[in-house]
Amino acid sequence: MLERELLSVGTMSAQVANHIGSRIVSGEFLPGAALPIESELCEYYGVSRTTVREAVKSLAGKRLVEVSPKVGTRVLPFAEWNLLDRDVLAWRLQTQFDGKIVEDIFEMRFCFEPRASFLAARDGTDDDLAQIEHHFRELAAAQLEGLPVKTTSEAALEFHLAIINASHNGLFVTIGSAVKSALRVSSEMLQRHTTRPSEDVALHEAVCLAIVGRRPAEAAKAMERLLAASRERLLPLTVDAA
Template sequence: MLERETPPIGTMSAQIGQHLGTRIVSGEFTPGDLLPVENDLCQFYGVSRTTIREAVKTLAAKRLVDVSPKVGTRVLPFADWNLLDRDVLSWRLNAQFDSKIVEDIFEMRFCFEPRASFLAAREGTAEDYGLIEHHFQALASSYGPDGSPEAASQADLEFHLAVINASHNGLFVTIGTALKSALRVSSRLIQRESTQPIADLDLHEAVWTAISRREPQQAAGAMEKLLHAARARVLPFTVGPDP
């Protein structure tokens, strides 16, 4: 029998949507499973039918579940999930930060961030370059005596997003925004365990230098090297996916 539990943040329907979504992406409910019936969920969370329906409606919009009056609320196959949805990605990272999801994220980043760097070098404006330089300098400062891993991770995140935005490719910008949670988590891990700040800065500086000199090929290559180094730093802190 379900034990009552109240999620911690946001509006009540958002809290319940987050909690149910996390239970789904963590594997507690697997594709094909039916969620508990509405009455049981109302009792479990201590809320009204309207609140439960709003939460389930949110999950359905993210393609995690399908609602059928005759069948109930069924968890959809993994292939149907909206994996670029900010909430779905965040729930997966928090519930199951394993080597598979890290590899998936970096494979995607390899597909578009070097090209975004290429485009930033070719299409970027003076304002774009000013932002990229600003975040690079913030990263450099974060390694100083008054810096911190938190400041470094934020500067690293903003540096990558500024490069993506400078590409002026709307789809890249959208993907970058969707991946913001993943970028934040990986940046935090990288900077928390950073033992070679000078090497980190050299890799970032190579990207910035190539972009500012409008050297597209060099910018793409420099970003690829930076991503390889970042992946190598993050993977040791993950676990293997469940068999």
């Protein structure tokens, strides 16, 4: 039954990795603990050794586990995890959706997105500004027309990435690429719980107009308001951190 269930939603190795990853992030397997041996995982999931090895390799790439010939596969400390990996973020949000995770994501975003907006307004090229305006129009249309969450969240992601790229700050652009998974996850969560699309559009429009109008200080403030409103919308949906 488990094998048929996994096959229905994706490749076997990906789904085994997804299940084990969720168990690690939820605390079922604590840091330093050994995962069940390969044969036990094969029996539990009803899959081949090759499938289990591919799943474990994927988790090792996310720095959730480390494989050693002498001690087997052990869970790494939290500090070692690749917290910007999309799957790791998703597992944390699914199993530990608490205020701390939301605060972590938005504290990171507050650190550089308002300044990126300032720089985009000041230093962005005409083509950069046209891209920002284009992605805003796509986002506004998706929200107001009630398009699927994935469509709307991707439009929001592209809007924010366009602003970061328009900053022409090499480090910001690198950070933007690195935190793309965090931006995507937060965008998906926000769009899933949007209750007043017109207000969201207005907040994004204020950022867009300030950047396109080349008003740097106003652009930074508008981004701060947008992020603050987004954070406040997500926090009530969280549970208290343990």
